[in-house]
């Protein structure tokens with residue numbers, strides 16, 4: 226069948242810009258209502274914007290809007306759409322944000338009649354068929370977006386069909402077509418710096434909820450030095466593939482310097498998936514930071530691999546400005562470690578936690594409760610491990626098998642009617658585990674928090690934390706959430 230037969234809705238019915246006017250693109254980070262939601266600078270859309278401008282120069286005009294920082298998000302989006310006649314509107318979505326589409330898409334269509342609407346990000350990648358059930362969507366972009374959005378724009382500027390573009394999914398009548406994935410960008414030094422100038426950064430610094438929970442400095446920024454992770458945890462999404470790709474240490478530290486000297490950023494949250502997987506590179510980065518003339522604080526809210534650290538690494542992290550280490554332990558049970566394919570050396574992690582804590586670093590542990598087949602004993606073992614550890618802080622997450630992950634496949638085999646809770650709530654959400662076992666894992670989660678944060682530990686933590694007023698405020702709201710759950 227000829228591709229030309231499939232023209233609508235991918236390539237007709239829209240106005241094309243003439244070569245003399247730029248192709249106008251609006252990238253949106255959506256807003257959904259979630260109590261105590263963390264709001265950090267949206268690196269995804271800022272990376273796309275920088276890449277588009279590097280690739281097309283004046284041929285494109287790119288605006289970014291983060292609706293989470295607007296008091297009246299609907300109004301903010303409407304006025305943005307009314308200001309310019311966008312040719313392309315791109316939404317960046319996590320799975321828990323998908324509810325946003327129901328109300329936003331009709332509105333975007335109404336106010337940007339000539340625009341194509343596309344979606345990218347983890348939701349689009351994991352649930353492209355679900356995303357395509359919205360008739361306003363032209364196509365969905367899977368995984369790393371920079372090359373793909375450029376191909377789309379190029380095709381549209383040249384008035385060509387997009388069917389053969391790798392890394393997209395689209396609908397032909399009732400049939401969903403998902404093209405082969407695009408190759409990843411291998412040399413990350415070729416990526417331009419994310420377009421930090423695109424946005425006013427001050428609302429993020431005034432906002433009181435960010436991924437790291439505590440802060441040493443108010444002017445902080447999430448940064449990424451690498452993409453992809455070589456591990457295979459079954460609950461993880463595959464946005465950036467499995468081959469670890471990295472910026473050179475110098476390129477990464479240059480990015481930090483730009484943020485430090487031009488934007489006044491004083492704290493970096495390194496959110497790589499596998500920052501310490503290459504120890505030689507880790508050392509190079511930390512030495513460069515130490516020699517850079519910057520006086521920065523470092524934290525790792527996306528966690529470090531706890532058994533991949535040696536004591537000298539922890540010392541060097543501290544020398545470079547780290548004040549808090551987050552380590553993802555997840556489960557105390559060897560069997561569950563195998564099941565989730567994390568294969569963590571738990572004794573080594575606990576030893577590192579002890580050491581980091583003893584040299585004054587704040588240690589934070591992530592744990593997961595309620596894997597398929599997990600017994601109550603295994604669940605309690607995890608809680609006890611956290612409670613008897615030298616950790617200063619913890620998060621106990623109830624397992625949510627998300628579509629697009631091997632864990633989800635496992636979950637629907639056990640419970641074919643399973644439908645994930647995408648409310649985005651960390652506490653009190655509907656649990657897969659309870660549906661299967663009848664065990665109220667949320668109660669165990671709640672009790673685990675109450676047992677962990679006993680007065681002596683809290684006092685010890687309070688003595689360690691910087692910016693104590695900020696800590697008290699965050700802790701108050703988090704504590705209230707636990708009690709009310």
Ligand code: B12
Pocket residue numbers: 259262263264265266267268269270272273314315316317318319320321343344345346347348351366368369370371374435436447449460461462464496497498527622627649650651
């Ligand atoms: C920072 C972060 C957060 C922050 C902020 C998220 C945000 N700003 O959107 C916070 C703390 C809020 C968060 C929360 C959660 N997160 Co989170 N988080 C991340 C993390 C570590 C970094 C995100 C980031 O900035 N990446 C860097 C940029 C460059 O990548 P990107 O945004 O994905 O964008 C690229 C592509 O996706 C694509 N793209 C993105 N948008 C668009 C738009 C268009 C138009 C196009 C064409 C392409 C495109 O192109 C971009 C450039 O290549 C990722 C892990 C990761 N490696 O990305 C997890 C990740 C996004 N989180 C994840 C999860 C599971 C969660 C939680 C559900 C966890 C939980 N405990 O419940 C919660 C959500 C609930 C809640 N209440 O908030 C999953 C995604 C699951 C999903 N299907 O949505 C990820 C992928 C982790 C993982 N490995 O599984 N998270």
Ligand code: SF4
Pocket residue numbers: 454455456457458460461462498499
């Ligand atoms: S270590 Fe983190 S990023 Fe890597 S596979 Fe496991 S969950 Fe995913």
